[in-house]
Amino acid sequence: MSIYFTCANCGRPFDVAEETVGQTFTCDVCEASLMVPATSQPRPEQEGELSVRQFKKLIRFVAIFFVLAFSAGTIGQFWTLLWDDPLAKQAEESKLRAVNAKRKAEFEVRNAVENRLPNIAYPDLPPPGAFTETPPFNFPTTWVQSKTGEGPGSRMQLRIYLPPGEHADKTLSCVVMPPARANVVAGYPVFPTASFFEAKPFVEAGYVVIVFSLDGQLPKDAFDLPKDEYKKYLNRARKRFDDACFGVANGRAAIEYAVRNLPQVDPQQIYVAGIEAAGSAALLLAENEPRLAGCIALAPCIDIEERAREYLSPWDSVDREQLPSSHADRIQCPVFLFDGKGDPAETIDEIPFFYELLKEHHVNVTLDQVESKDMEGSIMDIGVSHAVDWLKQQADPMKDNSEQPEPTPPSVDD
Structure with a gap:
């Protein structure tokens, strides 16, 4: 359980442990002297606002997400380099080039003048x-x-x-x-x-x-x-x-x-x-x-x-x-x-x-x-x-x- 309160001078919110009740400290914004109250004030989430703790949790979540995403990408690249066969990939590309070259050669043969002429009738x-x-x-x-x-x-x-x-x-x-x-x-x-x-x-x-x-x-x-x-x-x-x-x-x-x-x-x-x-x-x-x-x-x-x-x-x-x-x-x-x-x-x-x-x-x-x-x-x-x-x-x-x-x-x- 935590105690939520705000600075009476500047409105800076605080969310501290219940064990700190009665302790005094200085506001890090306006430097006013504050005492941790025994009861918690209404939290901002009850009014539709985001608390400091929730904000910190969100930041941590986003940071963890990006770290995991980056790690997954790095691991994926490593997996590709480790397990993909470069020779097989080159062979596949070579096969594709051969197919394209064959198609081009077949087109050139069909389009060649000496091959088209026999099909043209005398006018x-x-x-x-x-x-x-x-x-x-x-x-x-x-x-x-x-x-x-x-x-x-x-x-x-x-x-x-x-x-x-x-x-x-x-x-x-x-x-x-x-x-x-x-x-x-x-x-x-x-x-x-x-x-x-x-x-x-x-x-x-x-x-x-x-x-x-x-x-x-x-x-x-x-x-x-x-x-x-x-x-x-x-x-x-x-x-x-x-x-x-x-x-x-x-x-x-x-x-x-x-x-x-x-x-x-x-x-x-x-x-x-x-x-x-x-x-x-x-x-x-x-x-x-x-x-x-x-x-x-x-x-x-x-x-x-x-x-x-x-x-x-x-x-x-x-x-x-x-x-x-x-x-x-x-x-x-x-x-x-x-x-x-x-x-x-x-x-x-x-x-x-x-x-x-x-x-x-x-x-x-x-x-x-x-x-x-x-x-x-x-x-x-x-x-x-x-x-x-x-x-x-x-x-x-x-x-x-x-x-x-x-x-x-x-x-x-x-």
Whole structure:
């Protein structure tokens, strides 16, 4: 039993043992002299207040609780270190990484261009109509469009140029090419009224030229649209571009069209050519089409990820399957690379890098380097001219292709 009372001077509460009744002491707050009364005053808990003793008990309880909680945590950690098997944990993590790696590998196999191509059907392209000589080239030409449908190539267009004159069956070489105005993130159309000046030098040299469209075409005014609307069109175009294996399905359809519908074309003398982004598409086609006799890539975009930044958001990425460097070991035909060293958009040494990569894989590759202030002019005036000369060398049966040609020394075009 305890005696509860308060200091008459300052109100400081005291709760002392019953044995101290009658003893005097000094209040530790106001220093008044006090005597322990014989009877206890009403305790504050009876008035809804917390007593000093209860407060002290609460503090002790909280302190003990935290000590026990801390001890339990420490013991738990010790138990984990003592009884958990670190080797078993590492084995479990290794197993999880292996499962994730397997899933990633399976996805890459399913997504690989060479595995998707066999599942893409040849588009419903009609036979060529009448060839007419129309400006500005006045070569015999016609335009073909596939019938409506779904799937890659279902809306393809072809512009076909023939060299003037009569030609017996299988006497002409053929060059298939994507449009030079193509970009690296989407497709590009071949409109019936469009003229393709990149085709002219090849036709003048006696080659059949087929300019083929790339699936995933953007509207003409797409780049002028509001950002959200542009993004919507771009995502849709990129999906169709991806479904067509980044233009490989379109190029393969153009080759098949030449074999099926143009008797003048020698199936053993079909080449692919492209400029800049179309040059990348040409390389990708050469990496996946064994029927090609050669590939011409004029100032191709090798570092596609860098070139795509002007079209994509920072968080968008380019599929690895689209990179020519990812499949360099699969090229079986000779390759002609033109490097316009004056191209401000070119990543430093990207074309020489690809040239060395092809040499490592024992590809018959020629590198033609030209320094020029006028990049576009150097491609059309020098690059295409040199490419035509290279094509003629490929058709020469006396040419020895057993040795790798060295790159042409850089020349300066003022």
